[in-house]
Amino acid sequence: MMGWLDQNEFLIGSTLTVFLLAISIQIPLRLGVISFASIGYYAIGGYGTAILMTQHEVSTWTAIVVSTLVAAIVATLLGLIIARLNGLYLAMATVSFSLLLSAIAVNGGSVTGGAVGLYGVIGDVTAWHAAGIALIVILIVSFSERGKIARRFDASREDPQLASAMGINVTMYRRLSFPISGLLGGLAGALAVNLKSAINPESVNFSLIILALTIIIVGGQASWVGALFGSLFFVWLPEILQFVGDWEEVVYGILVVVAAVLIPGGVVGVFNDWRHRREVAKERPSIALKEAAAGETNEVHAQSQAGKDG
Amino acid sequence: MVQDLLNATTLASIYVLFALGMSLVWGTIGILNFAHGAIFMFSAFTAYLVTQQIPLGMPAVIAISMTAGAIIAIAMQYLVFQPIMKRAKNAHAGELQLVIGGIGLGAVPISIAQRVTFSNPFGFSAGTFEVQAYNVGDVIITNVMIIILICGLGLGIGTALWIRRSKKGLALRALGVDPEVSSMMGIDRPRLALATMAYSGALAGLAGALLTYYFSSITPESGDTLLLKAFAIIILGGVGSVFGVILGAFVLAFAEFGVLLYTDGSWVTAVSFGLLFLILLVRPQGILGKKEVRRT
Numbered sequence: 001m002m003g004w005l006d007q008n009e010f011l012i013g014s015t016l017t018v019f020l021l022a023i024s025i026q027i028p029l030r031l032g033v034i035s036f037a038s039i040g041y042y043a044i045g046g047y048g049t050a051i052l053m054t055q056h057e058v059s060t061w062t063a064i065v066v067s068t069l070v071a072a073i074v075a076t077l078l079g080l081i082i083a084r085l086n087g088l089y090l091a092m093a094t095v096s097f098s099l100l101l102s103a104i105a106v107n108g109g110s111v112t113g114g115a116v117g118l119y120g121v122i123g124d125v126t127a128w129h130a131a132g133i134a135l136i137v138i139l140i141v142s143f144s145e146r147g148k149i150a151r152r153f154d155a156s157r158e159d160p161q162l163a164s165a166m167g168i169n170v171t172m173y174r175r176l177s178f179p180i181s182g183l184l185g186g187l188a189g190a191l192a193v194n195l196k197s198a199i200n201p202e203s204v205n206f207s208l209i210i211l212a213l214t215i216i217i218v219g220g221q222a223s224w225v226g227a228l229f230g231s232l233f234f235v236w237l238p239e240i241l242q243f244v245g246d247w248e249e250v251v252y253g254i255l256v257v258v259a260a261v262l263i264p265g266g267v268v269g270v271f272n273d274w275r276h277r278r279e280v281a282k283e284r285p286s287i288a289l290k291e292a293a294a295g296e297t298n299e300v301h302a303q304s305q306a307g308k309d310g
Numbered sequence: 311m312v313q314d315l316l317n318a319t320t321l322a323s324i325y326v327l328f329a330l331g332m333s334l335v336w337g338t339i340g341i342l343n344f345a346h347g348a349i350f351m352f353s354a355f356t357a358y359l360v361t362q363q364i365p366l367g368m369p370a371v372i373a374i375s376m377t378a379g380a381i382i383a384i385a386m387q388y389l390v391f392q393p394i395m396k397r398a399k400n401a402h403a404g405e406l407q408l409v410i411g412g413i414g415l416g417a418v419p420i421s422i423a424q425r426v427t428f429s430n431p432f433g434f435s436a437g438t439f440e441v442q443a444y445n446v447g448d449v450i451i452t453n454v455m456i457i458i459l460i461c462g463l464g465l466g467i468g469t470a471l472w473i474r475r476s477k478k479g480l481a482l483r484a485l486g487v488d489p490e491v492s493s494m495m496g497i498d499r500p501r502l503a504l505a506t507m508a509y510s511g512a513l514a515g516l517a518g519a520l521l522t523y524y525f526s527s528i529t530p531e532s533g534d535t536l537l538l539k540a541f542a543i544i545i546l547g548g549v550g551s552v553f554g555v556i557l558g559a560f561v562l563a564f565a566e567f568g569v570l571l572y573t574d575g576s577w578v579t580a581v582s583f584g585l586l587f588l589i590l591l592v593r594p595q596g597i598l599g600k601k602e603v604r605r606t
Contacts, residue, residue, distance in 0.1 A: 034406055085590060087405060088342055092541050093590045096583035099538065103580035206534055210413055217410050249421030256414025260407050261393050 011235060013127035013195040016134045017188045019231040021208075022215045023141060024184035026227050028177040029216065030144075031170075032157035034087065035178075036209050037078060037094035040101045041185030043204040044071040046193040047105060048186075050118040055111075060123030060194065068186040075182020079175050098209065105201040117200025118193075125194035133191070137184065141224045214252055218259045220266025229267055312449050314567055320455045320524065322563035323462020327517035329540040329555050330469060331510025337550020338486040339503040341391050342405075344412030345419075346540065347533030349386075349511050352419035353379035354432075354518030354528060361437045368439040368457075368523070375519035376512040383511025386415055387504055416533070423530035433527030434519075441523075454523045461516060463556075470552035482506065486550055535579065542586035548596025557597060561585070 005012070024038040048067025052058040058066070082093050105112045112118065144150060155163035156170045164170050193199045215234050220226025238248050263270050332346045356378040357371045366374075390411045398404030423432075443452045473479035481502060484492035493499045522528050543562050547554020566581050589596065 029406075034409070081591060085594060088409070089545075089590060089594055091409065092545065093587060095538070095541070096586040096590075100580055100583040100587065103577070103583065107576050107580070206538075210417060213410060213413060247421070247425065249424075250418050253414045253417030253421065256417070257390055257411055260411035260414060261390055261397075264397070264407055 009127045010195070011239065013130050014192070015231050015235040016127065016130040017192040017195065018211070018215065018235055019134055019228055020137060020184050020188035020191070022212050022219075022227040022231055023137060023224060024181045024188060025212050026216050026221065026224070027141070027144075027184070028174075028181050029221055030153045030157060031174050031177050032160060033174055033177055034091040035094045035181065036091060036213075037075065037097050037178075038181055038185035038188075038212065039204060039208050040078075040094075040098035041071040041075055041182045042189035042192070042208070043098070043101045043105060044074055045186030045189030046199045046204065047112055047118070047189075049190040050121045050193050050199050051111060053121050053123060054118060060125060063123075064125075064187070064190040064194070067190050068183060071186025071189070072179045072182040075178045075185070078182075079178030083171075083175065095209070098204075099206065102201050102204050105204065113200070115201060117198060117203075119198035121193050121197045121199070123194045125191060127195065130191050130195065133187065138224055138228075145223055210252075214256050216266070218255055218266055220268030222265065222272075223268055226266045226268035312447075314571070316449060316451065316455070318563045318567040319560075320458050321566070322559045323458050323466075324517055324521050324524070325536075325539065325543055325559035325563055326462045326466040326556055327513050327520070328536055329543040329559060330466060330552065331513040332540050333544045333547075333550065333552065333555045334469070334473075334482075335506055335510045336544065338482045339499075339506055340486070340489070341387075341395075341408055341507075342412070343386075343391075343510070344409055344537065345386060345416035346412075346510070346514055347535075347537030348416035348419045349379050349382050349533075350514040350518040350536060351423060351528065351530060351533035352382060352518075353511075353515035354522045355419075355423045355426075355530070357519055358432045358434060358522070361434050365436055365438050367437065371434055371437055371439070372516060372519045376515040379511040379513070379515025379518070380508040381511070382419070383507040383514070384504060387507040390415060391507075392500065392503070416537075420530055420533060427530060429530060431527035431529045433522055433525075435526070439523070441526075454520070458520050458524060461520060465513070465516075466552070466556045470556070473552055478502075483550075539582045542582040542589075545586055545594075545596055546589050548598040551596070551598045554596055554598035561597075 021038060021042055024041065025035065028035045045064075045067050048070055049063045052063035052066060053060065078094075078097060082090060085093055105117075106115055108114065144153065152163070152168050152173065155166065155168055156173055160170045189199075189204075211234065215230030216227060217230075218233065219228070219230025234252070237251075259266060265273070328346075328350060332343060335346075336342050353375040357375040360366065360374055361371060391408060394407045394411055395404055398407060441452050441454055443450050473482060481492065481497045484495065484497060485499060485502065489499060518528070521532075539562060543555060543558035545558075546561055547556070547558035562582055562585060565585060566578050569577055569581050
């Protein structure tokens with residue numbers, strides 16, 4: 001077991017960093033904000049760490065923390081600047097933000113290493129550190145997926161006007177999603193550059209946006225489980241299915257299209273629907289029995305219940 | 311100087327042909343087609359595969375490319391976009407699914423072309439068409455450039471007038487304002503949507519063939535770059551405005567040439583992203599757009 005883990009440390013590490021990146025896109029998405037800026041945060045985190053470590057001899061974890069914070073600050077500012085945009089306009093503004101950063105990386109001269117990028121980033125980060133961080137992130141994110149706060153997220157996404165009428169501060173939630181997304185995206189980039197020991201403009205361009213989206217859509221938008229499932233699936237698929245090889249991108253494309261058309265909720269959505277249906281089917285007879293036993297008192301009970309809720 | 315202006319105008323004409331279809335589809339039937347770049351590339355690629363077997367002249371190559379573009383676009387609309395729109399709970403949820411469906415769709419033809427050409431550029435050198443250059447004063451103009459200028463400006467202005475003047479154009483604009491009410495007024499939405507997609511695909515095919523002739527070869531990835539430029543063009547001019555597309559295409563092409571004159575080439579790609587970001591901050595409805603941003 002340990003031998004297998006050691007052999008596949010690189011893949012495990014990239015699964016976890018891709019997972020963090022996917023979560024960073026998913027959280028705004030759960031609030032109805034289609035933001036592709038996470039790729040930009042990833043670039044800031046990755047390049048920031050690489051520059052600090054190779055050119056200024058900063059220690060590994062200081063570099064990671066500093067560049068992650070820089071990514072979060074940039075994200076906050078971006079959120080304030082593009083606050084008035086919505087929907088697809090916001091999506092395009094964030095796409096251009098990310099690609100602008102990758103253009104800066106190409107043209108950054110000796111600081112960013114131009115088209116070659118930066119390499120030789122050797123710190124003391126292992127896949128197990130990444131696993132620990134991912135676990136903490138999962139714990140925090142799963143809090144936002146249950147109870148009151150989950151319902152607020154859902155309401156802000158499905159019907160922002162109704163949500164504000166119910167007293168939910170939609171603007172505040174949406175604005176807050178930017179620094180959170182920035183922290184996660186920056187962290188993903190900072191860890192990835194340490195695990196891969198190199199970063200170049202190729203690794204932070206449009207194809208990374210596509211990969212992250214694919215993961216979320218096929219896995220499921222609603223929960224971190226979907227992001228984790230998607231990351232596992234898409235990082236390991238090319239390893240397991242060697243024969244897919246060169247046709248990898250074709251398979252990805254077709255999977256995304258099929259998921260977008262047939263299962264908008266992703267694999268996790270399908271599973272949740274199935275569980276929900278099964279539970280309903282199981283409970284229906286007992287509910288019917290109860291209703292029959294309760295008889296007329298049921299109606300009174302229902303009324304008082306409605307009164308409490310109102 | 312005059313040569314630079316002429317080159318920029320030629321590039322702008324290509325941009326018009328490419329962005330026109332995208333803008334029409336977005337402004338009328340509400341689909342932001344992320345696979346438009348893939349249609350552009352793959353129709354030129356289809357024409358390339360045919361010319362490898364049979365040496366053809368320019369009209370035949372363009373006809374093949376345009377037909378391929380229209381067929382791909384119709385297939386996409388019929389198999390993917392229409393089902394997504396039918397299944398979507400509301401317009402907002404549908405929007406994201408359409409974007410994602412388009413991104414997935416776009417990845418397929420691009421990776422097929424990359425696989426076949428091993429990511430090398432491809433062109434119509436096997437065809438019978440010969441590029442001829444003419445000297446007018448100290449300006450050099452080729453026959454390809456003349457054809458591009460005529461197609462780009464002619465189709466751009468023609469489409470703009472058609473949308474404004476004709477009855478079908480009115481129907482299309484009505485769809486953009488309110489799909490439900492316009493279908494109550496007797497507009498056949500699915501059919502008109504298919505026709506618009508086909509037209510947009512054919513324009514992309516035309517742009518693909520002409521750009522391949524102009525640069526003598528294109529890469530499988532060129533569609534992606536052009537797609538991002540088209541976003542900038544459409545937003546610059548204002549979504550749904552055909553004259554806006556022409557204006558946006560010229561602004562972008564001239565800005566790119568300006569940057570090319572004063573810096574080395576690597577900043578050119580940043581121009582479109584910078585312009586797009588700037589215009590979204592200052593005037594999200596675009597230069598010629600209406601006051602209200604409707605499609606949010």
